[in-house]
Amino acid sequence: MISSTTKHLFIKEFSSYFKSPLGYVFLVIFLFGIGYLTFEPGRGSFFYMREASMTSFFRYIPWMFLFLVPAVSMRLWSDERKSGTIELLLTMPVTVKQAVIAKFLASWVFIGVALAGTFPMVLTIIYLGSPDLGVVFLGYCASFLIAGALLAIGGFFSALTKNQVISFILTVVVCFILLMAGSPPILEFISTFSPKYFVDLFESLSILNHFDSIERGVFSLSNFWFFAVMIMCWLYGNIVLLNENKAN
Amino acid sequence: MLEVNSISKKFGDFQAVKDVSFKAKQGEVLGFLGPNGAGKSTTMKMITGFLDVGEGDATICGKSILSDTLDAQKNIGYVPENAPLYEEMYVREFLEFIARMREVEEDKLSARIIDVINMCALQEVEFQKIETLSKGYKRRVSLAQSLVHDPKVLILDEPTDGLDPNQKHDVRELIKELAKEKCILISTHILEEVEEVCDRCIIIGEGEKLFEGTPAELKGKSSRGRIQDVFRSITTGATLEGVTA
Numbered sequence: 256m257i258s259s260t261t262k263h264l265f266i267k268e269f270s271s272y273f274k275s276p277l278g279y280v281f282l283v284i285f286l287f288g289i290g291y292l293t294f295e296p297g298r299g300s301f302f303y304m305r306e307a308s309m310t311s312f313f314r315y316i317p318w319m320f321l322f323l324v325p326a327v328s329m330r331l332w333s334d335e336r337k338s339g340t341i342e343l344l345l346t347m348p349v350t351v352k353q354a355v356i357a358k359f360l361a362s363w364v365f366i367g368v369a370l371a372g373t374f375p376m377v378l379t380i381i382y383l384g385s386p387d388l389g390v391v392f393l394g395y396c397a398s399f400l401i402a403g404a405l406l407a408i409g410g411f412f413s414a415l416t417k418n419q420v421i422s423f424i425l426t427v428v429v430c431f432i433l434l435m436a437g438s439p440p441i442l443e444f445i446s447t448f449s450p451k452y453f454v455d456l457f458e459s460l461s462i463l464n465h466f467d468s469i470e471r472g473v474f475s476l477s478n479f480w481f482f483a484v485m486i487m488c489w490l491y492g493n494i495v496l497l498n499e500n501k502a503n
Numbered sequence: 504m505l506e507v508n509s510i511s512k513k514f515g516d517f518q519a520v521k522d523v524s525f526k527a528k529q530g531e532v533l534g535f536l537g538p539n540g541a542g543k544s545t546t547m548k549m550i551t552g553f554l555d556v557g558e559g560d561a562t563i564c565g566k567s568i569l570s571d572t573l574d575a576q577k578n579i580g581y582v583p584e585n586a587p588l589y590e591e592m593y594v595r596e597f598l599e600f601i602a603r604m605r606e607v608e609e610d611k612l613s614a615r616i617i618d619v620i621n622m623c624a625l626q627e628v629e630f631q632k633i634e635t636l637s638k639g640y641k642r643r644v645s646l647a648q649s650l651v652h653d654p655k656v657l658i659l660d661e662p663t664d665g666l667d668p669n670q671k672h673d674v675r676e677l678i679k680e681l682a683k684e685k686c687i688l689i690s691t692h693i694l695e696e697v698e699e700v701c702d703r704c705i706i707i708g709e710g711e712k713l714f715e716g717t718p719a720e721l722k723g724k725s726s727r728g729r730i731q732d733v734f735r736s737i738t739t740g741a742t743l744e745g746v747t748a
Contacts, residue, residue, distance in 0.1 A: 259603070259606060260604050260606070263600065263603040263604050264604065267589075267600050271589075271591060271592075274591050274592075275591055338587050338590070339583060339584075339585060339587030340587045340588065340589055342548070342553055342581075342583040342587060343581075343583060343587055343588070343589075343648070345552075345553050346551040346552060346553050346576060346579065346581045346583075347576065347601070347604045347605060348573040348574075348576045348577050348604070348605070348606065349573075349604065350573070498555075501553070502548065502553065502554050
């Protein structure tokens, strides 16, 4: 049951993306960037692959998000703490947990709007051939889930510091490590000083591996739970951190 | 209506507030005085539920801020220090947002917003962005947001700080008007303000309560009637000519 304060905070936060240039800059850069990368004249290009699928589109989503999502999340709490409005917010009848969830959901839905803005791509492949729309749908689900995970990480670092730039950089670094956690060079590096079970554990944290398997059309509950647990853990960390840091 | 019982707060080894107690009832303006860093804002932040209470408790209209936080907060209107506001919002939109967060009923919301806009003389800037407003107007918007849900207890942290003499006068007049039906706790280090608006005052220094009484009693401690001498004597421990401890 969502409380009315959570709902009103969600509405205020969501509409705030369209009241400042941030929302529009994000939408324009995201849509232009993902459009360019999908059709870029390389080996992974849509035209080169010659198939009515969105593989080339979804391949670049995590990398676009790696830089754009932290730009959205960096202001979530840093801004409130720096300007002191956190004092206004948390002395209203709203708990830290409700406030964290409302802000997170607002930013997540905003990224959802950005993803929805890529619908001409779906129309294009439907026009050009007979795509598997189930796979397309799962690709969008995976993209939305990866955005949620990166936003939750970003929210945590935004609560850690009042400085938005530091929050941005820390989020990009941690997201990059978690995206690349399953890649051979990183696993090899870790195996030089860690036991095998730790390397396996680290590999299982790879966001990209879970994203790839959903995006390919394989939907398993374990992948869904991975993102759900990832989001919940970082949000929990966000709540704890905010309770500790709010008055500093 | 507002009852603070042996409230204390430590930040690491630093004792910010130590065993402070006081009461205030409806229709009373309680001045909260002390030098910068004395613990005024920390105490207020604890009473409003923003900061966890270290030890002790505060009750607002019978609701404990420790165990019944959200219900206690519903009865509080709070103007934080420096009056922070969501600068990207328009004045009216901001007040509507606060009213909804404060659970003002939708059918009464519009009338209530008009009331506070009139009360705080914000008619001219109602449809302006907050970031474009002068400091005086920002203070008034902050005061308006604290009144929008018609709270029984008002907690004002230096509400006139940085205002010009005319604006200070306006805010004080508004406080006097509000005091008729509310319980107001106002922190300040402007001593003339205490004489003008407060029924009673408390002085704290280094986190401890050093004085509680009426402004007349405070003034009476100086044979020259200089309230600032009494304040200095109490907060610094200095012996000043004509001041009785």
